[in-house]
Amino acid sequence: MAKAIADAEYVKEIEKARRDLRTLISSRNCAPLMLRLAWHDAGTYDVKTRTGGPNGSIRNARELxxxxxxxxxxxVLFCEDVKAKHPKVSYADLYQLAGVVAVEITGGPTIDFVPGRKDSLESPAEGRLPDAKQGESKDLLKLPTDKALVEDPMFRKYVELYAKDEDAFFKDYATSHKKLSELGFSLKNHRSILAKGVIGFGIALTAVILGYLHELNKRTN
Ligand code: HEM
Structure with missing residues (x-):
């Protein structure tokens, strides 16, 4: 799917969009909605066909x-305000950044955000997201997925751990959220930006050292 498209200028734009998302989400009080948007764009990823995932396709009427x-x-409409101010930022990044900001401003953990997702206009067929009503009983107020958390011993273990250890919950949540937000996303170019940054720093450092040696040489002669 997506290949990373970020460069230094793009990363700057992302930081500006992040600030605007903070303002938007607090003023509209829409953190849960934004987190759900991020998850529903990303959660369609199909590992076999490498389609779907965090690619902004949820904005298509058909998928919406x-x-x-x-x-x-x-x-999607709220995000348009930020997109209009930062048109270079892809929808795919914008929605995932909105999810990260939503978690942060509601007191959750800081989630590492790597930009560079590419947009796609191809929406997956309906049915890739989990069906909340599967196995539902009319007598219950809980969703089957909520029930599983306390009834399935594998899940219950984590419910008990996270109930008494917020640090463990934050750490695991941040890791899982990042994974979800990067499904099918290649960080190849992102690494090359970092590499360029390191090379640039190396060249600048070499220039400073050479200048210093030259100056020292002049003084000793
Ligand atoms: C694993 C399967 C999941 C199921 C079956 C599920 C199901 C649901 C359902 C039925 C709702 C209520 C939607 C409505 O109001 O009509 C909901 C809301 C929500 N879900 Fe999930 N969900 C799942 C996973 C996730 C994940 C992974 C996240 C975030 C990382 C998430 C975040 C949210 C949020 C924030 C809301 C509240 C949205 C709002 O109030 O506007 N869900 N979910």
Missing amino acids: NHAANKGLETA
Whole structure:
């Protein structure tokens, strides 16, 4: 799927968009909606076909109309304000950044955000997101997925751990959120930017050292 497209200028734009998202999300009080938008754009990734994932395709009317995405048109609309100010930022990055900011401003952990996701206009067929109603019982107020958390011993272990250890929860949550936000996303070019940065720093340092040696040489002669 997406190949990283970030360069230094783009990274700067991302930081500006991050600030605008903070303002937008606190003024509209829409953190849960934004987190759900990020997850529903990313959660369609299919590892076998390498399609779907965090690529901004949720903005397409066809995908937005999937039953699981009900209500998310408001989140897409809110993001348009930030996109208009930072047109270079891809929708794919914008939605994932919105998710990261939503978690942070509601007191959650800081999630490492790597920019560079590419947009796609190809929406996956309906049905890739988990169905909350599967196995639902009419007598229950809880979703089957909520029930599983306390009834399945594998999940219960974590419920108990996280209930008493917030640091463990924050750490694991931040790791899992980052993974979800990067499904099918290649960091190849991002690494090359870092490499360019390191090379640039190396050249500057060499110039300073050579200048210093030259100066020293002049003085000793
Ligand atoms: C694993 C399967 C999941 C199921 C079955 C599920 C199901 C649901 C359902 C049924 C709702 C209510 C939607 C509505 O109001 O109509 C909801 C809301 C929400 N979900 Fe999930 N979810 C899942 C995973 C996730 C994940 C991984 C995240 C975030 C990382 C997430 C974040 C949220 C948030 C923030 C809301 C509240 C949205 C709002 O109030 O506007 N969910 N989810």
